Each structure stands twice: as structure tokens, then as C-alpha cells.
Amino acid sequence: MTSPTSLPDGGTAPSTPGQRLRHLLAQTEPVQLMGAHDGLSARIAAAEGFPALWASGLCMSTARGVRDSDEATWSELLDLAATMIEAAPGVPVLIDGDTGYGNFNTARRFAARAERIGAAGVCFEDKVFPKMNSFFGDGHALAPVPEFCGKIRACKDGQRDPGFLVVARTETLIAGRPVEEALERAEAYAEAGADALFIHSRKPTPVEIAGFLERYDGRLPVVIAPTTFHTPTVDEFGRLGVSGVIWANHSMRASFAAMRDVCQQIRSNRGISAVEGQVASLKEVFGLLEYEALEADEAAYTGALGGAAVAG
Ligand code: SPV
Ligand code: MG
DSSP, X not given: OOOTTSOTTSOSSOOSHHHHHHHHHTSSSOEEEEEEOSHHHHHHHHHTTOSEEEEOHHHHHXXXXXXXXXXXXXXHHHHHHHHHHHHSTTSOEEEEOTTOSSSHHHHHHHHHHHHHTTOSEEEEESBOSSOOOTTSOSOOOBOOHHHHHHHHHHHHHHOSSTTOEEXXXXXXXXXXXXXXXXXXXXXXXXXXXXXXXXXXXXXXXXXXXXXXXXXOOOOXXXXXXXXXXXXXXXXXXXXXXXXXXXXXSHHHHHHHHHHHHHHHHHHHHTSSTTTGGGSOOHHHHHHHTTHHHHHHHXXXXXXXXXXXXXXX
């Protein structure tokens, strides 16, 4: 039998994005998936060495200026996810598919499109549509287990690349329900064919996650998003039995704070002198986006002479 984290073809050289992510999840140290929300944040995370990305529903929604309550359509989010996949070639992207936008059929279509645009996998959560971000409010109704299992089965049946992952995320603890229920749900989702389990908690420490993992049979690799527990390191999560750590929203929140601060300073100073030292130089932006390579291509393909000056 193929284990959930081994390569479906039994080989050792991952070739598809899904196979690469499976391979990373099977390592002894947890894989770090950096949250991204557009081509630039994906490119920066890849350049900084993150081996995998999380296309965050919260952050893509925020980047579009809307709330993480299924206000953006799923095709809008997949368009953004596609920009990340293009911007970070070779880096597997796990797409946050929320609840799958309806029933088994919409989830299946979402997953199929995600696979076509080159995602490593999708993650669906066991809430009801429209969902609300897990950190806001208390209205987090859970979907019935058979219904959510049907979504997982439909997506698994519909995928083409056997390496593509369907990650089942349980919001049991977010909904204030007990660990026993999270364990039962985890078992049912594995039985339905899920390739990994995302267990979410919004406690200020990983106490709930640790309580879950102490009793979990380890049937699936487990990923977490430690947004509210700030202190533990990846290694500590690894010792708890975690295979993947998603830094879900830190790039978005960093850019939120930086954009707000620069706007405040420019407006109040009526000039840019105070902010110049705080912002990336255009040279750095052009470097990351490989403007010089384009210049070289122009010379190669059009015969034009390069040498444009780089300001900033
Ligand atoms: C997201 O990034 O959209 C997530 C993770 O679902 S969290 O917002 O931390 O719940
Ligand atoms: Mg989300």
C-alpha cells in the first residue's frame, strides 16, 4: 500500500507539485509553508527559501479588499493563486479552498481547477458555507461528517495526478467542541481519502493541538497554522508530531502594517524623506523580478541594445 506521504509511484524524485509537497511532509522536520496572497508575496517567500507556500484565503481576500467570509468568488481566489504558482516555480502551493464553496460538486470543480493551474493540493475545512475566518466571532457551525466526507471523496475521485493532495481541515476545536470529536472527524476524513489533516486551534498556546496529537494515531500527516500561539518553534511543533507548519498570514500582516505606516508618514510629513530609508529600493524590486534578464532577452530577441539605467 502507498503510504499517504510516500510518492504514489514509489519513486524518490518528486516531479509534480503534489509529489513535492508529499515528499516535504514526509521529512523528519516539519515543512514550513509560508502564507502568500499574490505573485509578489509568493516570490519573496520563495526567494527567502521557503520550500512550500500556503495560498491563504484570509490573505487573498484581504489583498482583494474583502472579508474572509467567502466574499471573493472562488475563481477570483484561484486567479490569485495562479499568480503565486507562476511566480514561484518549483515551490509547491497548497490552496486554501475554504469549505469548497457549496457541496461536493463545487468542491470537486474547485479542486480540479486548482490541479489544472498547477497547485500541489487543496485544503477544505469542515464548516458550512459561507464560512467566517476562524479568528473572528463565534459563529463556526460545523458541517455534518458524511457531507464533508462526500466532498473529500468527490475530489479524490476527480483528480488526475495521483500526487495531488486533498487536505482535510477540521474546525472542531475552533467551534468549541471537544478533542474526542476532532479525533472522530480525523478518522472519518482519513477513511474518505484525505491525504493530510489540518487541525486548527485559536487558543493562545498549542495546548489543544498537543492534546489532540497525544491521542491521534498518526494515520495522516498533520499540519497546523500557529497564528495565536507565538512562542513555539518549528522544532517544538515537530516534537509534538506536526508534519507541516503554515505561517498563514504574517506576510499579509507585515505589508498591512508597512503600507499603513508609510501612508501615515507621507500624509503627515507632506513628503517622502522620512520613509525613503524604510521602503525597498526600486533596485531591489527590479532585482527580485529579474528586470535584467528581460533586458538580456530583449537584446537576444530583438537585437536592441541594453543599458537602461536603474533609478532608486
Ligand atoms: C487562512 O490563511 O485563510 C486560513 C488560516 O484559513 S487562518 O486564517 O489562520 O484560519
Ligand atoms: Mg482560510
